[in-house]
Amino acid sequence: MFRSCVVAVLALVAVLVAAPSALAEPPAICGPSTPEDQVVRVFARGEETSALLCGSRYYGFRRIDWSTVSLDAIARTLADPTASVHDERSETWTLTGPVVVVITAAHGEIVTARAA
Secondary structure (H helix, E strand, O other): OHHHHHHHHHHHHHHHHHHHHHHOOOOOOOOOOOOOOOEEEEEEEOOEEEEEEOOOOOOOHHHOOOOOOOHHHHHHHHHOOOEEEEEOOOOEEEEEOOEEEEEEOOOOOEEEEEEO
């Protein structure tokens, strides 16, 4: 009798301790209080990598039109672009593939992506 009560109490404690994390909503990607320099995902780009930061309305995750672009299309474009153009004025590379991805020349960070 005592053993079954202990087991029941321990089971109840385990459920109560684990419940908040199981029931908590996942954090929003780049929510209103997320810093601009928060890394969303890092993509392989040949021998290098490009980070997608939360950014702002001018660059990064918050700049991308997600109704026409997917993370998979960005990854495939950066892994094997069909064309790339360097713009010395803005110090960016524009890589074309399933989508058009613009990255900074200096750090390789993703500025924006749009449908090809």
